[in-house]
Amino acid sequence: MNSAPTQVAASGRLSIYEPNHQISMWGDSFKADSSQNTSASTIVEGEVKLSDKLEDNSHEALRQSKKFDQEANRPSDKVLRRLAQNREAARKSRLRKKAYVQQLESSRIKLSQLEQELGRARQQGLYIGGNLGDSALGFSGSVNSGVAAFEMEYGHWVEEQNRQICELRTGLQAHVSDIELRILVESGMAHYDNLFRIKTIAAKSDVFYLMSGMWKTTAERFFLWIGGFRPSELLKLEPLTEQQVVAVYNLQQSSQQAEDALSQGMDKLQQTLAETLTSDPLDLSGTNNYMEQMTVAVGKLEALVSFVNQADHLRQQTLQQMYKILTTRQAARGLLALGDYFQRLRALSSLWAARPREPA
């Protein structure tokens, strides 16, 4: 018990005494030299100088530290602000990067989804090719298999048509025999019959799809008439005998008259449909009236199927009659001209799509 305090005291005493000890040593050294006045004064001077210097040093240090403090204080405002701005900028940059990465991620997911859909559609045999382009993708996800089937078949039809046009051209240029030409003409006519056949089936499935012309290229759509080309477009014919001129003229007349009658029917359908849907909004007879009107309207829309069928029928009749009037060679030239015309329309659509555009 005693040891502890003593120890402390002892160490304390030791530390206290040490400086004294040193001072006394100094004192001793002074005393030693006190005999020589100058040296003492020197020493004293030295001491003073030393302490002065010490003081100076401490002053300097103080001044330095003050100066440093001031530099830290005056620029510290600016620096602090800059630091804050940097932090803010860095934070914003991080957020932007995060947003960008998220966008990339979702795009990646969407892309893989589209690829899957495409794969599925290809499996179903959906034709996604030249003349259908973007429009086909819009339908690949749809439930309507009738439309998908039609698109596929129409795609094949166009391919076969192009092939036949080539054959007709080479055949005519090579002056093949009439018999061979006749075969080509007959397959050409049969090919058009095929088109009307698949169109009739498609009309039952989705008449509005046919009427929209989305299965055709853009330029062809410009000429659309009741879900297809105008029958009058079929009659682009040159050198004809006198007899033929009369017959062709009559055919043009009849075809045009039937075309007009159908157009008028379409106009009337629009009119009556609009009338069916128009009613007094303040009519208080209630929902019964509404349902009745809607049912009637739906019934009227059914008429569109008949219109498309009749229009296709007219196209077919006109083609067949044209074939009857003309000789084999003329019919071959006629079919070639017709096929060529539609090919050019399709090419025009592609050119239009690829045209250079000014930025919006």
Added chain:
Amino acid sequence: MEQLVMVAIKEEGLIPIVEGSMVVIVGRRGCHMNFVAQRLLERLKAYPTMYEVSEEFVARMTLMHNLGRTLRGDYKTLVAPLFPAIFIGGKLVGGLDQLIAIHVTGKLIPMLKEAGAIWL
């Protein structure tokens, strides 16, 4: 099909009407194909008589028509509608597609002339 229509026409007592005018269009009420046939014939200066039949009549006709087809073993899914039925000179020409077909082949005008529906 034509026989069927004729039988039904007889039953309905429409013979006088059909034979009473040079050109008659028998059609369903509100059917737009009636209108198309009418516009075409009027364009040729033949002014047809329009006769409307009831929906009940059409339903009966369609039923009989389908029965007949089944009996004949005709299972085509795409069948031309029975109406409008066009008569020229008291004789049944057929539906709208027949009318268009005979016009495009140049037979309609002679037929109309023969029936006295048009001159020149």
